Amino acid sequence: SAVASDAYRRSQIVTRYTDGTVTAVNGSPTERMKTSAHGCDIDLPPNGYMGWSEDGTIEVRSADPDNHRCDYADTPAYLFVDGRGEFVRLERAAGNGIGICRHLGDGKHEIIPYEGAECGFAIDIASAVALDYEGNELGEAEVRRARGFTYIMPVENAFSYIAQDGRPRSLTLRCDRDRVVAGETVTITGAQEHQARIPADAKAGARVWQQLEGAWIDFTVVPLADAVVTLDGNIVTAHLNSNLAGAAEFAVGVGEQLQKLDLQPGSPRAVTFDLGEPQHEAADLLVITLASGELSDTLEFGMSVTEGHRAIAPMPEKCTTGMALRGQNETSDFGFTRASVTPGERTCGGLSRACITMHPPWTGGVGYVCAEYEPITLPAAPPAAFRTFVGKGDGSDPGDGILYKVTVIDDAGAETEVGSLVVTEHAWKQIEADLSAFAGKTVGLRIIADVGENDDSSGDWACWADMRIEALATEFIRTLDENTTQYRREPGPYPLAGLARDDLRRAKQGWLRYDGIGLSGTGESYGSFAILNGVELGHMAPAGGREAEGVWEENCGVPLTPEAIASLDYRNVYELSNPNRDWFKVRRFWLELTLADGRKCSSLVSTGAYTQPPNWPFAEGILVPHGRNITVDIWFER
Numbered sequence: 001s002a003v004a005s006d007a008y009r010r011s012q013i014v015t016r017y018t019d020g021t022v023t024a025v026n027g028s029p030t031e032r033m034k035t036s037a038h039g040c041d042i043d044l045p046p047n048g049y050m051g052w053s054e055d056g057t058i059e060v061r062s063a064d065p066d067n068h069r070c071d072y073a074d075t076p077a078y079l080f081v082d083g084r085g086e087f088v089r090l091e092r093a094a095g096n097g098i099g100i101c102r103h104l105g106d107g108k109h110e111i112i113p114y115e116g117a118e119c120g121f122a123i124d125i126a127s128a129v130a131l132d133y134e135g136n137e138l139g140e141a142e143v144r145r146a147r148g149f150t151y152i153m154p155v156e157n158a159f160s161y162i163a164q165d166g167r168p169r170s171l172t173l174r175c176d177r178d179r180v181v182a183g184e185t186v187t188i189t190g191a192q193e194h195q196a197r198i199p200a201d202a203k204a205g206a207r208v209w210q211q212l213e214g215a216w217i218d219f220t221v222v223p224l225a226d227a228v229v230t231l232d233g234n235i236v237t238a239h240l241n242s243n244l245a246g247a248a249e250f251a252v253g254v255g256e257q258l259q260k261l262d263l264q265p266g267s268p269r270a271v272t273f274d275l276g277e278p279q280h281e282a283a284d285l286l287v288i289t290l291a292s293g294e295l296s297d298t299l300e301f302g303m304s305v306t307e308g309h310r311a312i313a314p315m316p317e318k319c320t321t322g323m324a325l326r327g328q329n330e331t332s333d334f335g336f337t338r339a340s341v342t343p344g345e346r347t348c349g350g351l352s353r354a355c356i357t358m359h360p361p362w363t364g365g366v367g368y369v370c371a372e373y374e375p376i377t378l379p380a381a382p383p384a385a386f387r388t389f390v391g392k393g394d395g396s397d398p399g400d401g402i403l404y405k406v407t408v409i410d411d412a413g414a415e416t417e418v419g420s421l422v423v424t425e426h427a428w429k430q431i432e433a434d435l436s437a438f439a440g441k442t443v444g445l446r447i448i449a450d451v452g453e454n455d456d457s458s459g460d461w462a463c464w465a466d467m468r469i470e471a472l473a474t475e476f477i478r479t480l481d482e483n484t485t486q487y488r489r490e491p492g493p494y495p496l497a498g499l500a501r502d503d504l505r506r507a508k509q510g511w512l513r514y515d516g517i518g519l520s521g522t523g524e525s526y527g528s529f530a531i532l533n534g535v536e537l538g539h540m541a542p543a544g545g546r547e548a549e550g551v552w553e554e555n556c557g558v559p560l561t562p563e564a565i566a567s568l569d570y571r572n573v574y575e576l577s578n579p580n581r582d583w584f585k586v587r588r589f590w591l592e593l594t595l596a597d598g599r600k601c602s603s604l605v606s607t608g609a610y611t612q613p614p615n616w617p618f619a620e621g622i623l624v625p626h627g628r629n630i631t632v633d634i635w636f637e638r
Contacts, residue, residue: 014042020054045069065090078102079121087118087207087220089178094149095119096205107165111152118207120149120218126166130155144209144216145169147178151218173210173217180208180219181243183295188217224290224297225250225263231303231480234275238288238299241268253289263292278305278476281571283633285487286480301480302487304633306571308477309470312384316373316445325365326455337361339369346463348391349427350579352627355465357393358449360402362457368450369462372409375444376469383436383472386445389465390421391428397459400424403452404462406433409444422452428465436472485608485622489635492590492602499601499636504568507593510560512574515552516543517618518584526582530558531575531629533567540576543586547618552587560591568593570638572603576630578612585611585620589632603636 002008011027014037026033026044033044043063044050050061060073070088073080079101081093088094093101099119100112111128113119125145130138141161142153145168152161174189183200187193190213198208198219206221228239236254242263250263254273261269286303290296321341324330334340339361345354361367378384390404401424408416419433435443449462481487512530520526521542530537537558545553574589587609593601609621610630624630 023051025049092122109163112160120151125150125163128152128161128163130158133159146218179222236273248292251291302484313469319371319373323369325367338363347394353465355463358462360451366451366455366457370448372446377442380440385472386433388467389428392423393461396461399458400454400456402462403450405448407446489604494600494602496601506596511557511592515554515588516586517545519543529577532564535564572634574632581626583616
């Protein structure tokens, strides 16, 4: 029944074992799992799970209460919580990261706050001793109890804490607010009633403790309002959900635009702003201001305007594959030809991409392989184009190259070639296929990799990456990004107003400047390379710094070639290619120019830090895996 109805494709399974244990697993990457089974209501996010024992002694789950993913386990051996970066309160454990409470017996517990997480457990503790990683005692640790949970305050160099059971103080503090806004005043009740103000400079996510009458109570700082911000063309919409205690009037602003609305906690409302048509490329922070009475907050997003091609139709997901030996009919049976069409990842010119990998037949004959995608209806307007990157995998024999073709199959079955390219070097190349002749029609797209006209199948490691259906013509496109790091800039050391594009391109000389730690730059073993606007500049200059001390080597420089200077614009795309897999971090990229009249000028400084690879012990900023180029936009002010 599950197979016949395709229900199995969701991979949502509840299992009851003979000993009464129940597990529920949502294997779907996109759909929620909502059902009732074995006396329990189940509501799991994609890739969520839960399980429990019949006698109630074990409960485990990975779910998203309050729309935040977290993990929890309550077992006879231990309590476990992982708030995944946001403080959560669950039945018997609370925390903003990973916290473990091992039950040792004889009224003792070992509490392990992993990597400094703040965590509390529903156990009664009288005292605690801090231990280092080797188990040596470091001394007593402070114990606090609040809202039914016991917390141990961190001791320097402690790995874990041995806690002894004991009765808590009879006095407890109460407050109906546990999630509070910076600057808010709350009422706390003990033997008496108290007014306490949350620090106005407290950041969202911060933990705030108040001690009154010899007892403690804890709070978690949250934004003035939770927000989901979207961008549709030039319209910004903010869906706001107030975190205040009651209904309140909010003033919401973007630039010079200001709107007022009433918000009730638990009842989100939307407010929209028209940013207008962009006139040129740009990148900056989109700042949304919120205010209610004396309380205020800001939301920041990265926003860019680039000239590019807008996506106008989704690329079909399903395809059928086939091959043909030269002079023979096409077949879906690859037989013993060693031909292949598989999803994977391939590196071309030192740059890795997720892709469809292909190899034309090379045993028993040569020919081509293909993938035909299920039909799609193209929009009547604007005119469309199919674009993709193709390449020749690194390490492959030179051969005579790979012949790539793109064809369109109309509803009558007629096949038309709309694009082709021969790739002979180890690099990624783009194919653009004009689909304007098929506007408004339902068509199938077919991609083909052939050994080529010389029938040489040597090293035909073919690959197709980033296939997309876009507008044929370019336009200015706004995009929104929650990660603001790469949008933060500051003035350069040689600001010069009123620069024209020709001023930049006629410069006598120029330098790419940056700071670095651990960057070898030159040398055969760990050499890395600078690319500006697609123009290769050569090796990066070394930037060693001092890794362990966090000391950067500043203002390192790579000279710009005449070709690079001729490519300059207000927006410039810098890439750092690291084919030899060096480990380093870099930051503060800017361009220094000497203009034709001798004046010096500089771009804005892109202040963000970038680390490659992400697991380097000294990593910070934007983490980029090996096989990917670090990419930074460097802007001149208009």
